[in-house]
Amino acid sequence: MKGKTMDQFGGTWTKTKLDILKRYLDAYTTALKNQHFDLLYIDAFAGSGSLELKMQGSDRTDWHSFRDGSAKIAMDIADKPFDELIFIEQDKGKCDRLQSLKRSRPNRKITIENTDANAYLQNLEENCQKWRGVLFLDPFGTQVDWATLEKIAGHKALDTWILFPTSAVARMLPTSNIPDEINSQWADRLTRVYGNESWRDLYRRSSQTELFNERNIERPPGVTNLINIYKDRLRGLFKRRLLEESIELKNSKNSKLYEFIFCVGSDSDKAIGAAKRIAKHLLGLSRVGTS
Ligand SMILES: C[S@@+](CC[C@H](N)C(=O)[O-])C[C@H]1O[C@@H](n2cnc3c(N)ncnc32)[C@H](O)[C@@H]1O
Numbered sequence: 001m002k003g004k005t006m007d008q009f010g011g012t013w014t015k016t017k018l019d020i021l022k023r024y025l026d027a028y029t030t031a032l033k034n035q036h037f038d039l040l041y042i043d044a045f046a047g048s049g050s051l052e053l054k055m056q057g058s059d060r061t062d063w064h065s066f067r068d069g070s071a072k073i074a075m076d077i078a079d080k081p082f083d084e085l086i087f088i089e090q091d092k093g094k095c096d097r098l099q100s101l102k103r104s105r106p107n108r109k110i111t112i113e114n115t116d117a118n119a120y121l122q123n124l125e126e127n128c129q130k131w132r133g134v135l136f137l138d139p140f141g142t143q144v145d146w147a148t149l150e151k152i153a154g155h156k157a158l159d160t161w162i163l164f165p166t167s168a169v170a171r172m173l174p175t176s177n178i179p180d181e182i183n184s185q186w187a188d189r190l191t192r193v194y195g196n197e198s199w200r201d202l203y204r205r206s207s208q209t210e211l212f213n214e215r216n217i218e219r220p221p222g223v224t225n226l227i228n229i230y231k232d233r234l235r236g237l238f239k240r241r242l243l244e245e246s247i248e249l250k251n252s253k254n255s256k257l258y259e260f261i262f263c264v265g266s267d268s269d270k271a272i273g274a275a276k277r278i279a280k281h282l283l284g285l286s287r288v289g290t291s
Contacts, residue, residue, distance in 0.1 A: 010051060010053045011053055011251060011252060012053075012252070013249035013250060013251065013257055013258065014051065014053050015053060015065070015067070016247075016249060016260075016286050017138070017161075017163065017249060017258075017260055018067070018068075018069070018070060018073060019286065020161075020260065020282045020283065020286055021070055021073060021074075021136060021161060022073045022077075023282050024134070024159075024161070024278060024279060024282055025041065025073070025074055025077045025082075025134060026077055026079065027278045027282075028134055028159065028275075028278070029077055029079060029080040029081070029082065030079050030080060031274060031278075032080070032132060033079070033080035035132075037130065037131055037132040038083040038084065038130055038131040038132075039080065039082045039083050039084075039131070039132060039133060040082065040083065040084045040085075040086070040131045040132070040133030040134075040158075041074045041077075041082040041084070041085045041086070041133055041134050041136075042085075042086045042088070042121075042133060042134070042135045042136070042158065043070050043071050043074060043085070043086070043087045043088065043136050043138075044088045044117035044120070044121060044135060044136065044137050044138070044139075044144075045088070045089070045117055045136075045137065045138045045139045045140075045143065046069075046070065046071045046087035046088055046089040046094070046098060046112075047069045047070065047071060047089065047094055047138075048069060048071075048089075048093075048094040048097035048098060049068065049069050049071045049072040049075075049097055049098055049101045050066070050067070050068060050069050050072060050097075051066070051067055051068070051069045052064055052065070052066055053065045053066075053067065070136055070138060071085075071087050071098060071101065072101060074136075075101065075105060075108065075110070081108070082133075083109060083131075084109045084110075084111070084131075085108065085109070085110045085111070086110075086111045086113065087110070087111070087112050087113070088113045088115060088116075088117045088120050088121075089112070089113070089114060090114070090115065090116055090117070092114055095112055095114040098112045099112055117137075117139075117143065117144075117148070118143070118144070118145045118147070118148045121135075121148045121151060121152060122145075122147060122148055122151050124151065124152075124155070128155050128156065128157035131157060132157050132158075132265065132266070133157060133158050133159070133265070134158065134159045134160075134161070135152060135158040135159070135160045135161070136160075136161050137160065137161065137162045137163060138161075138163050139163060139165065140165070140168075141165050141168040142165055142168050142169060142172075142189055142190070142192075142193050144162065144193065145192045145193065146192060146193060146194060146195025146196075146233070147192075147195070149162075149195075149234070149237060150195070150237060152265075153237045153238050153241075153263070155265065156265055156266055156267050157265045157266065158265040159262070159263070159264055159265045159275055159279075160262070160263045160265065161260065161261070161262055162234075162260075162261045162262075162263070163249075163258045163259075163260060163261075164227060164230055164258060164259040164260075164261055165257075165258055166223050166226060166227060166248070166256045166257060166258055166259050167223075167255060167256060167257045167258075169190065169193070169199075169223075169226050170223045170226060172186040172189065172190060173202065179200050179202075193230075194229065194230060194233055195233060196233075198229050198232070198233060199226070199229060201225075201229055202225050202226065202229065223256055227246075227259045230259075231244075231246070231261065234261065234263060238263040238264070239267075240272060241263050241264040241265070241266075241267060241272055242261075242262075242263050243261070243262040243263065243264070243276050243279050243280060243283075245280050245283055245284075246259050246260055246261040246262070246283070247259070247260050247283050247286060248260075260283070262275075262276075262279040262283070264276060
């Protein structure tokens with residue numbers, strides 16, 4: 001079974017993000033259960049429905065933990081189950097495994113799309129009168145295009161959890177601290193992720209701080225600014241629907257891998273207040289377990 005029916009990756013941070021997702025989905029469906037909307041869950045990077053996590057104990061020995069992936073977690077939300085679930089997954093083998101999960105729930109409305117998440121989401125229907133939902137954007141790397149987020153923000157119907165790939169973005173940046181030395185393919189990729197060239201602001205001119213090279217260009221330390229610039233962009237797009245609090249997900253060596261960020265779908269004050277309260281609470285609860 002190992003390696004055939006499970007995705008093998010992750011660690012404690014994977015558990016953290018999935019715990020938050022599960023609790024949010026539970027709270028979300030319960031909060032909306034008496035409203036007239038159809039409830040939709042979209043998993044844009046759905047995986048196969050199950051995972052084998054590689055964990056490390058305090059004595060540094062590895063051990064493995066098996067658990068449900070996001071798609072299965074969403075299917076199993078019970079208090080008020082989602083009316084419809086859409087799983088998008090580019091890998092054909094994983095889609096086949098999602099299909100077997102779907103066969104085990106013949107009464108559920110489940111759509112499996114073996115396609116690119118950005119293409120699918122950018123063509124999602126405009127008419128959001130009848131439905132509300134949650135979107136989970138859980139890529140391995142820099143696969144989420146800014147244009148996709150623009151489309152989602154415009155729907156005003158999908159609460160969105162985003163895994164921002166801090167370490168993947170950091171690895172693309174030139175170690176020379178000279179912005180123009182970035183590989184042009186990576187520059188294009190970052191521009192697609194950020195939606196413009198704002199990522200180049202990581203390199204700012206300074207005459208006051210220590211100079212790192214003769215061209216007087218400084219690369220700010222750490223990856224915090226990578227995330228800050230991205231959150232500035234999200235703030236511009238989602239306005240007050242962006243939850244300011246987000247959490248770092250780190251590996252066992254304490255390296256920052258992802259930033260877990262939340263944006264509310266609806267722009268009604270009541271919905272924003274309720275969704276942010278729940279999400280903030282869940283992020284706070286998990287803060288001790290993010291490394
Ligand atoms: C981090 S994994 C998702 C894990 C999943 N959320 C879970 O809990 O089991 C990312 C998934 O995205 C898929 N993927 C990568 N690029 C994609 C794309 N452009 N569109 C759709 N799926 C993609 C990969 O095959 C992989 O299964």
